[in-house]
Amino acid sequence: MEFPNTDPRNVAEWHAHIYYDKAMTRDAAARLRERIARDFPDLRIGGWHDESVGPHIASMYQVVFPTARYGAFVPWLQLNRDGLSILVHPIAADAWTDHVVYGVWLGDKLPLNEPVLKRNRS
Numbered sequence: 001m002e003f004p005n006t007d008p009r010n011v012a013e014w015h016a017h018i019y020y021d022k023a024m025t026r027d028a029a030a031r032l033r034e035r036i037a038r039d040f041p042d043l044r045i046g047g048w049h050d051e052s053v054g055p056h057i058a059s060m061y062q063v064v065f066p067t068a069r070y071g072a073f074v075p076w077l078q079l080n081r082d083g084l085s086i087l088v089h090p091i092a093a094d095a096w097t098d099h100v101v102y103g104v105w106l107g108d109k110l111p112l113n114e115p116v117l118k119r120n121r122s
Helices: 026-039 067-080 095-101 114-119
Strands: 013-020 059-066 086-090 104-106
Touching: 013 026, 013 067, 026 059, 026 067, 059 067, 067 086, 067 104, 086 095, 095 114
Parallel strands: none
Antiparallel strands: 013 059, 013 086, 086 104
């Protein structure tokens, strides 16, 4: 496979998927969510997904942020993730490429339902 290089100036939006175990780490995820809302009130925080949704096998919620906030938000997440796994990816190409090829993991890399991502390729 040839790597699909792209110009980052074409990326307007990023997603951070914050994963948790609903029995063991949901409280940590809730505390992180509250801190994100307080420290980054301009970012959009999605709903809780305690069950698998789309390609995300583990429980998670999503934070949507513009490219202009990447430099402040992603380092903050790296240093304040409380041991949670987080996938950060651009909205740049198609679902599979964005999550699997361009995605960056903070913490442990978790499996994704890649067939779902491949079905949703544009």
